[in-house]
Amino acid sequence: MTAELVRGQNHPLSQSRLEIRISAGTPVAAAAALSDENGRIHGTEWVAHPGAPVQPGLEVSRQAAADHRLAVDLDAMTEAVHRVSVLLALPAPNGGAGPARFGAVAAPFVAVTGLDGTEVASYTITGLDLESAVVALELYRRQGAWKVRAVGQGYAGGLAELLADQGLSEAAQLAAGIDEAVARGLARSVQAPPPRTSEGDRSRQAAAPAVGHDQGSVPQGAPGSVPPAYGGQPSGGQGQGGPQPAYGAATDPHAASGGPVNYSHPGRQTSAPPPPPPAAPPARPGQPAQPVAGDATGWSMEERLYNQVWGMFEDLARTAAAYRSAVDFAESRMDKELEQALSDPRSRIGGQGDAAREAARARYSQLVDQARASLDRDVAQLVAESQVVEPALPPAFARWDNPCWHAYRVPMEIPMALRLGDLRLPEAEAIRIPMLLRLPLERGLWIDSGRTDSLDGTFTDSHDMRRLAMDTAVAHAARLLAVYPADEFTVHVVDPAGSGAQALAPLSQTGVLAGPPAQGAAGVTEVLARLIQRVDLVQMALRGGAPDALPPGFDTAQQLLIVNDFPHGFDDRAVNQLRYLVDEGPAVGVHLMMVADREESAGYGPLLDPLWRALLRLTPVPDDHLADPWVGHAWTYEPPTVPNGSEVLRQVLTKVAEARRTWNR
Amino acid sequence: MTKGQAISLQKNDGGSLTAVRMGLGWQAAPRRGLFGSRTREIDLDASAVLFADKQPVDVVFFRHLVSDDGSVRHTGDNLVGGVGQGGDDEAILVDLSRVPVHIDQIVFTVNSFTGQTFQEVQNAFCRLVDETNGQELARYTLAGGGAFTAQIMAKVHRVGSGWSMTALGNPANGRTFQDLMPAILPVL
Numbered sequence: 001m002t003a004e005l006v007r008g009q010n011h012p013l014s015q016s017r018l019e020i021r022i023s024a025g026t027p028v029a030a031a032a033a034l035s036d037e038n039g040r041i042h043g044t045e046w047v048a049h050p051g052a053p054v055q056p057g058l059e060v061s062r063q064a065a066a067d068h069r070l071a072v073d074l075d076a077m078t079e080a081v082h083r084v085s086v087l088l089a090l091p092a093p094n095g096g097a098g099p100a101r102f103g104a105v106a107a108p109f110v111a112v113t114g115l116d117g118t119e120v121a122s123y124t125i126t127g128l129d130l131e132s133a134v135v136a137l138e139l140y141r142r143q144g145a146w147k148v149r150a151v152g153q154g155y156a157g158g159l160a161e162l163l164a165d166q167g168l169s170e171a172a173q174l175a176a177g178i179d180e181a182v183a184r185g186l187a188r189s190v191q192a193p194p195p196r197t198s199e200g201d202r203s204r205q206a207a208a209p210a211v212g213h214d215q216g217s218v219p220q221g222a223p224g225s226v227p228p229a230y231g232g233q234p235s236g237g238q239g240q241g242g243p244q245p246a247y248g249a250a251t252d253p254h255a256a257s258g259g260p261v262n263y264s265h266p267g268r269q270t271s272a273p274p275p276p277p278p279a280a281p282p283a284r285p286g287q288p289a290q291p292v293a294g295d296a297t298g299w300s301m302e303e304r305l306y307n308q309v310w311g312m313f314e315d316l317a318r319t320a321a322a323y324r325s326a327v328d329f330a331e332s333r334m335d336k337e338l339e340q341a342l343s344d345p346r347s348r349i350g351g352q353g354d355a356a357r358e359a360a361r362a363r364y365s366q367l368v369d370q371a372r373a374s375l376d377r378d379v380a381q382l383v384a385e386s387q388v389v390e391p392a393l394p395p396a397f398a399r400w401d402n403p404c405w406h407a408y409r410v411p412m413e414i415p416m417a418l419r420l421g422d423l424r425l426p427e428a429e430a431i432r433i434p435m436l437l438r439l440p441l442e443r444g445l446w447i448d449s450g451r452t453d454s455l456d457g458t459f460t461d462s463h464d465m466r467r468l469a470m471d472t473a474v475a476h477a478a479r480l481l482a483v484y485p486a487d488e489f490t491v492h493v494v495d496p497a498g499s500g501a502q503a504l505a506p507l508s509q510t511g512v513l514a515g516p517p518a519q520g521a522a523g524v525t526e527v528l529a530r531l532i533q534r535v536d537l538v539q540m541a542l543r544g545g546a547p548d549a550l551p552p553g554f555d556t557a558q559q560l561l562i563v564n565d566f567p568h569g570f571d572d573r574a575v576n577q578l579r580y581l582v583d584e585g586p587a588v589g590v591h592l593m594m595v596a597d598r599e600e601s602a603g604y605g606p607l608l609d610p611l612w613r614a615l616l617r618l619t620p621v622p623d624d625h626l627a628d629p630w631v632g633h634a635w636t637y638e639p640p641t642v643p644n645g646s647e648v649l650r651q652v653l654t655k656v657a658e659a660r661r662t663w664n665r
Numbered sequence: 666m667t668k669g670q671a672i673s674l675q676k677n678d679g680g681s682l683t684a685v686r687m688g689l690g691w692q693a694a695p696r697r698g699l700f701g702s703r704t705r706e707i708d709l710d711a712s713a714v715l716f717a718d719k720q721p722v723d724v725v726f727f728r729h730l731v732s733d734d735g736s737v738r739h740t741g742d743n744l745v746g747g748v749g750q751g752g753d754d755e756a757i758l759v760d761l762s763r764v765p766v767h768i769d770q771i772v773f774t775v776n777s778f779t780g781q782t783f784q785e786v787q788n789a790f791c792r793l794v795d796e797t798n799g800q801e802l803a804r805y806t807l808a809g810g811g812a813f814t815a816q817i818m819a820k821v822h823r824v825g826s827g828w829s830m831t832a833l834g835n836p837a838n839g840r841t842f843q844d845l846m847p848a849i850l851p852v853l
Contacts, residue, residue, distance in 0.1 A: 315735070317735075318731075318733065318734050318736075319763075321733040321734045321735070322733075322734030322735075322736065322764075322765035325722065325723075325734065325765055326765045329718075329722065367767055370766040371765065371766045374763070374765075630731070630735075
């Protein structure tokens with residue numbers, strides 16, 4: 001028989017071993033405070049909270065969750081304890097990820113049940129608004145027997161105010177400690193499964209008795225020694241390379257106390273609901289909201305950042321379109337008005353015509369100024385967004401000068417996309433949009449070493465251009481090697497005349513290439529034959545419906561072929577083989593990166609046009625040949641540049657080579 | 666509000682209105698007898714035409730869902746209508762703060778693509794909503810409104826630094842917004 005309590009109502013308890021179930025629409029932290037007959041909490045050790053979850057007769061969860069079960073044994077309470085208050089608090093009300101007040105979430109529901117699950121009393125805490133902490137209910141001694149009372153007293157000042165109100169002198173410190181512990185729990189639970197226990201946590205717990213039974217051991221370590229890692233980058237960006245064994249999978253105490261069985265696959269990211277996106281701090285009235293990295297939809301931080309970058313791309317395209325159409329309109333209107341003023345014979349005498357022309361020009365500049373002002377406003381907003389997004393990008397999306405490359409670790413998973421460079425528009429020089437291309441590649445790349453007149457009018461001679469093109473190709477290839485897990489990306493190089501040897505040094509010296517760059521016509525033939533055989537084998541296996549039937553020792557990695565100095569060293573047969581690779585390769589994981597000047601192969605005539613069309617053209621110098629999908633502006637592409645004198649490329653490739661050696665099965 | 670009445674979209678507290686939504690809703694045609702798939706569907710379309718100095722410069726309709734500048738967005742074509750319970754089956758969202766500066770008028774129209782007159786369509790309405798607070802600025806009941814296939818519904822136009830809305834409700838005939846141009850131009 002369940003008693004549904006209203007605020008202030010009480011109900012006798014016949015059992016002494018109880019469970020208190022809490023369900024809220026959002027993760028909340030649960031705590032329980034013990035107090036004496038005067039309602040005073042004697043000290044911090046009288047509070048069971050996520051940082052110190054076990055007290056005599058009492059155990060609470062170590063992390064914030066939407067559902068809690070608190071175990072209570074009233075017989076185990078010391079004589080001094082006369083009251084047990086059950087407290088709920090929203091995790092980290094300021095700056096945290098979740099809502100900051102109970103008014104914004106569904107009313108929490110609390111039930112007192114016996115060990116067999118029968119409900120004794122229940123209470124829905126309604127009427128909360130600005131409060132971020134609440135005393136849900138209290139169990140209290142009355143003439144030797146225990147009773148439960150629905151309280152529902154909320155505190156806008158959070159746990160600190162709540163605890164202070166109960167007479168605890170160290171209320172503020174304890175509240176801070178609880179927030180810390182909750183944030184730590186959040187960091188563990190929010191990062192997609194398996195929930196990892198950080199190295200630091202583990203070493204500290206080694207001092208505690210029951211390792212392996214995670215929720216039994218209490219991390220008494222100094223709060224704050226582990227920074228909350230929420231919002232960390234996926235694929236090991238936070239310095240925890242790869243998933244660890246399922247140690248610590250029991251961070252959720254429900255698992256041991258008969259809670260619901262978790263059917264989700266521990267290694268599959270999408271089975272867990274996505275962690276909430278980082279909440280933007282509320283905008284001050286009259287000003288645009290502060291931008292936040294990852295402020296877009298997606299299942300992971302990586303996907304959110306990807307979507308956010310594309311959102312910025314679209315916004316900039318459209319903002320520029322608005323500006324351009326306004327300026328075009330202003331120009332055509334001025335032309336029309338000037339023409340009218342000219343064609344009107346009356347205005348030719350006297351100053352009338354001049355005045356009309358003057359007025360037309362003034363109208364023009366007024367409209368253009370307005371358009372410029374709204375463009376500047378939008379661009380400023382995007383610049384602010386870019387400033388928070390760029391530092392948050394994972395290596396695959398980041399510029400080479402991003403510090404995340406210095407903390408690079410070989411990833412365990414293929415990223416969503418790859419940054420090929422930057423895009424910008426002449427109206428908005430202040431902002432660069434990362435150009436992200438989805439992986440796996442769907443078409444080959446062509447680094448154009450031909451065009452020697454760059455946008456800013458500087459002249460690069462063809463020799464320098466070729467070297468630049470090769471450097472760019474190496475940077476792209478190095479990035480591809482780095483963002484794929486070890487042994488899942490193989491690079492072949494065809495350098496018939498050996499002219500790219502210097503540029504290829506970072507690749508060849510670190511030993512990440514499949515073999516030394518192939519030279520001469522014989523080398524070209526040999527490499528092409530190998531890749532074609534691979535394409536045919538995989539195609540046969542796929543068409544035969546037996547993708548497992550590939551020969552043993554078959555390299556299943558994605559293959560990239562870099563071709564320098566095309567068509568040097570290519571005969572007709574090799575050219576046809578190359579075309580075959582371009583057409584058939586991408587579907588079976590064989591990709592082409594041409595470093596070439598189209599003019600040099602002009603002798604083949606239109607035969608090669610489909611080849612060039614099938615490749616995505618990139619340039620080693622800024623060039624405006626790429627269009628966006630919404631409005632079709634010509635965007636200036638800037639190739640990715642490794643900072644001058646930086647060793648980052650070599651360091652990253654060395655790590656890749658190391659990982660290959662150690663992981664080689 | 667009544668036909669021809671103009672309301673300023675400036676709010677009382679001085680902040681100006683930033684987003685409006687034009688919503689269009691109607692009830693799907695009832696199923697007829699045995700061959701249920703042979704019902705004569707009713708397809709109403711909402712369009713917004715953007716004018717600069719009385720020249721149409723852009724239009725948002727079911728074939729062009731987002732204006733080039735991104736400030737006017739159509740939520741997508743609905744070919745059959747809804748259940749007629751008052752929800753919008755098609756909507757056009759206008760972010761007034763981002764409309765290019767040379768656009769000074771936006772005219773909203775409704776037309777019946779499948780050719781039924783509004784007399785034959787049940788529970789058809791169109792309305793203009795202030796997106797910031799959900800308040801309805803104007804609402805027209807189209808159903809039973811006469812033997813017309815189109816309506817020039819309302820226009821929002823610049824006044825000073827803000828926007829103002831004028832309810833029009835002029836009946837017209839046409840399959841798409843192009844047919845309505847002669848009817849639109851006099852109201853600019």
